[in-house]
Amino acid sequence: PRTMHYKAVVSTQSTGALVCGIVRLSMQHCTLTVVPEQALNLRATLQELDLGSNSLSSLPAEIAKLVKLRKLNLINNNLKDLPAEMSSLKSLEDVNLSQNKLNTIPECLYSLPVCNLILSNNQIGKIEPAKLIPMTSLVCLDLENNNIGRLAPELSLIPNLRTLLVMGNTFKIPRADVLARGSTEVLAWLKNKVPQP
Numbered sequence: 511p512r513t514m515h516y517k518a519v520v521s522t523q524s525t526g527a528l529v530c531g532i533v534r535l536s537m538q539h540c541t542l543t544v545v546p547e548q549a550l551n552l553r554a555t556l557q558e559l560d561l562g563s564n565s566l567s568s569l570p571a572e573i574a575k576l577v578k579l580r581k582l583n584l585i586n587n588n589l590k591d592l593p594a595e596m597s598s599l600k601s602l603e604d605v606n607l608s609q610n611k612l613n614t615i616p617e618c619l620y621s622l623p624v625c626n627l628i629l630s631n632n633q634i635g636k637i638e639p640a641k642l643i644p645m646t647s648l649v650c651l652d653l654e655n656n657n658i659g660r661l662a663p664e665l666s667l668i669p670n671l672r673t674l675l676v677m678g679n680t681f682k683i684p685r686a687d688v689l690a691r692g693s694t695e696v697l698a699w700l701k702n703k704v705p706q707p
Contacts, residue, residue, distance in 0.1 A: 531555030538562045538583075545570055553577060562586055562606070571595040585609050585628075592616035603647070607632070615641075623647040630654040630675065639664035646670060654678045663703035671697065 532552050542564040549559065553575040562585040569584075574595035579602055586609040596602075596618040604626045605619065612632040619627065620641045627648060634656040642648065646669050655678035665674060673693045677686075684699050 534558040534560075536560040537564070540564055542566060545573065550575055557581065557601075559583070569593055569596070574598045577601065580604065582606070592618050594618050597621045608652070620645065626650040628652045629656070630678075632656050634658060636660075637662055637665065639667065643667050643669075649673065651675070661700065663700045663705075666697045666700035666704060 531554065533555055535549055535552065535556060535558070537546070537549065538560055539562075542561065543566065545561065545566065549556070550570065550572045555578065556576050557578050558581040559576065559579060560581075560583040562583045564587055566584070566587040566589060568589065569592060571593045572595075573593065574597075576599065579599050581604040582602060583606045585606050589607065589610040590612060592607075594617065596616075599622060602622050602624060605622075605624055606626075606628040607616075608628045609631045612629065612634055614634060614636065615629060615638070622645075624645065625647050627650065630652045631654070634653065635658060637653070637658060639662045642651070642665065648668055649670055650673040651665075651668070651671060652673075652675040654675045658676065658679040659681055661676060661679070661681045661684065665671070674696055675693070676696065677689050684696065688699050689696060
């Protein structure tokens with residue numbers, strides 16, 4: 511049997527007595543099918559949770575208890591959606607959902623202050639710019655290698671978006687030569703295509 515290795519970075523505060531709190535927890539490659547209850551009980555301190563490369567097909571609603579969570583890595587699992595309760599994670603800045611089984615962007619993410627959203631290598635077929643535009647903290651959006659059939663020009667209206675990665679999708683416009691020039695060029699191209707009132 512394979513031994514599970516949990517790695518934790520412990521932060522300490524010296525106030526006469528030693529106070530320890532786990533701020534970073536890595537449970538990569540542990541063949542997890544559920545999130546361990548011990549991880550969910552770290553709500554007072556946990557800021558970074560790495561559950562990458564496991565066999566998770568869903569997350570429990572209790573993940574919303576991790577109110578200090580800033581980084582969540584769920585790369586290479588079997589997730590098709592996220593629980594609606596995650597919309598209460600108002601400190602969440604970085605989310606990596608690459609290599610899962612998502613067909614759409616999970617609804618709960620739209621109301622979060624996410625800066626970096628990695629959704630590459632899924633099965634996302636449609637993007638709803640109207641839901642992304644209010645995400646004023648979003649700086650990087652990675653949608654590479656999905657099934658996106660149309661790249662909506664309105665993506666260029668996401669206020670602080672600087673990096674937009676969209677190679678490897680099914681859309682034909684913009685052409686590969688535009689995509690190869692990088693995010694700045696792609697966003698400028700999209701902005702030119704936004705219908706004027």
